[in-house]
Structure formats: structure tokens, C-alpha cells
Amino acid sequence: MNLINEEITHKTFGEGDIVDQNESSITINFNEGEKKFVYPDAFGKFITLKDRDTAKSLKKVISKRETEKKELEKKREEEKERQALEQQRRKKLKNYKVHESSQIVFWLDEEEQQNVFTDWQVSAGKVQSGKNKGEPNRPARLRPNSASLLTARTSEKPETERQILGLYMVNETFTGTLSEDGMVPAHAQFRIELTDQEAEKMLFWNYYIDKNYSHRMTWNSGKYRYFDNVWTVQILKDIIALKTAEDEIKEAESFLKYFCKMNAVDMDDIPEPNGALKQ
Incomplete structure (x- = not known):
């Protein structure tokens, strides 16, 4: 003026x-x-x-x-807060080593399938034996770098048809060993839900393999299993390729970038899926 x-x-x-x-x-x-x-x-x-x-x-x-x-002042404060949270995250990561299989895969029952994408948390179940029988399971490997893979199959289908329904990063403050109720809550941002049509194309056993019994595809008991970090990247990459909506692609790409950062994984150095179904 x-x-x-x-x-x-x-x-x-x-x-x-x-x-x-x-x-x-x-x-x-x-x-x-x-x-x-x-x-x-x-x-x-x-x-x-x-x-x-x-x-x-x-x-x-x-x-x-x-x-x-x-x-401008607000943006500066938000950036300071973001940097402070990032420093806290890095400090937490230094306190523990990232396990090569620090992800978790859940077998969802019918009720959980109906509620999981509303509640965005899953129970790790109860301890089945020993002195702690009946108490909530504490998934010890889970940390802020962990992802929860959600799977299910209908009773009339074979185990080979187990589908991936979605996945989420665990809450950024979650530590499995400190969980009192056995619930594994989701991160506020990094969550993916697949449609029924998408889930049909995302078969769990395309990625998972028992390294001692490469052709075995059984899940006889247990609410969850630990899952390989590399397999999770393979799944996220396939989900990105599967998605058609631009916003959903961006969300999945953001999820993948965050996951690789938290787990010190090079997303460009990942082998093709080689699960039991591909043997």
C-alpha cells in the first residue's frame, strides 16, 4: 500500500x-x-x-x-512440536533393537471382523496355560514400529484361502510388554481397510512361509503369530498396486514410507513375495 x-x-x-x-x-x-x-x-x-x-x-x-x-507462528510451533516428537521417537528406537519379525498377524473371528474397522483395535487373546492362564496375552515384540495384519477365512474354505482384510500400525505409544488388557490399538493415521474384492486378491499365504516347513499352510491354534518385516513391505506394495482411488493410493504410500522408516527397511531392496502358496 x-x-x-x-x-x-x-x-x-x-x-x-x-x-x-x-x-x-x-x-x-x-x-x-x-x-x-x-x-x-x-x-x-x-x-x-x-x-x-x-x-x-x-x-x-x-x-x-x-x-x-x-x-506463521503457529506453523513454527507445530514444527517445533513435530521435531520434539521425532526426537522422542528416535530416543525410544535407540532403547530397543528392531526385531526382524516385530509385526503381528491376527486371526479374526466373525465378531472381530464386524468391529475391527470401527474400533481399530484387536485383542491378543488369553494365556492358554501355565501360571498366567486366563490372563490377557502381552505380545512382547510389539513396539511403535509394529504393524498389525488382519486376516480371516470362512469355515467352509481351506486355510490356503485365508484373506488379508487390512492392516494398521500400532499406536505410537504402545509397548506390548506393558499392555495390561491385551488389546493392540491402532495408530491414529496409518490404517488400511480392504474391500471384499481387494481382500480376495490378497491371500495371506502368498507372503507367509514357515521356514522349516516351506509347503505347510496350517494355522491350527493361537490368536496371532509374529510376522516378518519384509513380508509387510511386500503386502503394502501389493496393496498400492491394487488400489485405484488416488487418495487411497497416497494413504498406502504414506503408510509404507512410515513403516520402512520405523523399521529401518529399504523399500527398494525387497524381494518378490515367496510365501507357501508360491512354493
């Missing part, structure tokens, strides 16, 4: 004319000489424009600048 030649009144120096202006300052000529002031901060505090219309326009300019300044 050009204010040169505008008449003003200063609380101390009296009347004057604006003779020069740039983005951060104005120069005013008073009877006793020229003086420089910070622009636009000096207006409203020490300097008043005589022309009311110009003063009104300047007020809008100042208001806009103040809004932009507040937004």
Missing part, C-alpha cells in the same frame, strides 16, 4: 508527511526534520493517518499481516 505524501499526526512529533516507504519502514518529514519508523507497527500506536479512507484501508492491511504472522 503506497502511503507516500500522506499526512499524519504523531503523538510526540506532531504533524508530518510521509516522504519514503519500503516493506519494513516509513520515513516522515516533520518540521524538525525526517524520522524513520517501523512499518506498519508504528501505526495505531504512535502515528495516525489524517485521511479516514486511507486509514481504513491500512487497518485491513495491518489486520491481514497480523493474521499471517499468527499463522
Whole structure:
């Protein structure tokens, strides 16, 4: 806004004319000489424009600048907070070694299949034997770097038809050994739900393999198994290739990037899936 030649009144120096202006300052000529002031901060505090219309326009300019300044300060605070959280995350990662199989795969019953994509948490079940029988399971390997893979099969289908229904990163503050109720909660952001049609193409045994019995495809008991970090990357890559909606592709790509970062995995150095179904 050009204010040169505008008449003003200063609380101390009296009347004057604006003779020069740039983005951060104005120069005013008073009877006793020229003086420089910070622009636009000096207006409203020490300097008043005589022309009311110009003063009104300047007020809008100042208001806009103040809004932009507040937004910038807010972004700076958010960035500081993000950096602080990142430092906390790195500190946590230093306190434990990333296990090569620190992911978990769940066998969902019918009730869980109906609720999991609403509640976004899964129970690890109960301890089946020993002195802690009946108490909630504590999936000890799970940390903030872990993902929960959600699978199911209908009773009339063979185990080879077990489908992947979705997956999520665990809550960023979750530690399996400290879990009191055995529930594994989801991260607020990194969650993927597959459609029925997509799940039909995502068979669990295309990725999972018992390294001692490569052709065996059985899940006779147990609510969950631990899952290989590399297999999780393979699944995420296949989900990205499967998705058609641009927003869902971006969400899956963001999930993959976060997962690889948390698990120190190079997403470009991952072999093709070689599960039991591919043997």
C-alpha cells in the first residue's frame, strides 16, 4: 500500500508527511526534520493517518499481516512440536533393537471382523496355560514400529484361502510388554481397510512361509503369530498396486514410507513375495 505524501499526526512529533516507504519502514518529514519508523507497527500506536479512507484501508492491511504472522507462528510451533516428537521417537528406537519379525498377524473371528474397522483395535487373546492362564496375552515384540495384519477365512474354505482384510500400525505409544488388557490399538493415521474384492486378491499365504516347513499352510491354534518385516513391505506394495482411488493410493504410500522408516527397511531392496502358496 503506497502511503507516500500522506499526512499524519504523531503523538510526540506532531504533524508530518510521509516522504519514503519500503516493506519494513516509513520515513516522515516533520518540521524538525525526517524520522524513520517501523512499518506498519508504528501505526495505531504512535502515528495516525489524517485521511479516514486511507486509514481504513491500512487497518485491513495491518489486520491481514497480523493474521499471517499468527499463522506463521503457529506453523513454527507445530514444527517445533513435530521435531520434539521425532526426537522422542528416535530416543525410544535407540532403547530397543528392531526385531526382524516385530509385526503381528491376527486371526479374526466373525465378531472381530464386524468391529475391527470401527474400533481399530484387536485383542491378543488369553494365556492358554501355565501360571498366567486366563490372563490377557502381552505380545512382547510389539513396539511403535509394529504393524498389525488382519486376516480371516470362512469355515467352509481351506486355510490356503485365508484373506488379508487390512492392516494398521500400532499406536505410537504402545509397548506390548506393558499392555495390561491385551488389546493392540491402532495408530491414529496409518490404517488400511480392504474391500471384499481387494481382500480376495490378497491371500495371506502368498507372503507367509514357515521356514522349516516351506509347503505347510496350517494355522491350527493361537490368536496371532509374529510376522516378518519384509513380508509387510511386500503386502503394502501389493496393496498400492491394487488400489485405484488416488487418495487411497497416497494413504498406502504414506503408510509404507512410515513403516520402512520405523523399521529401518529399504523399500527398494525387497524381494518378490515367496510365501507357501508360491512354493
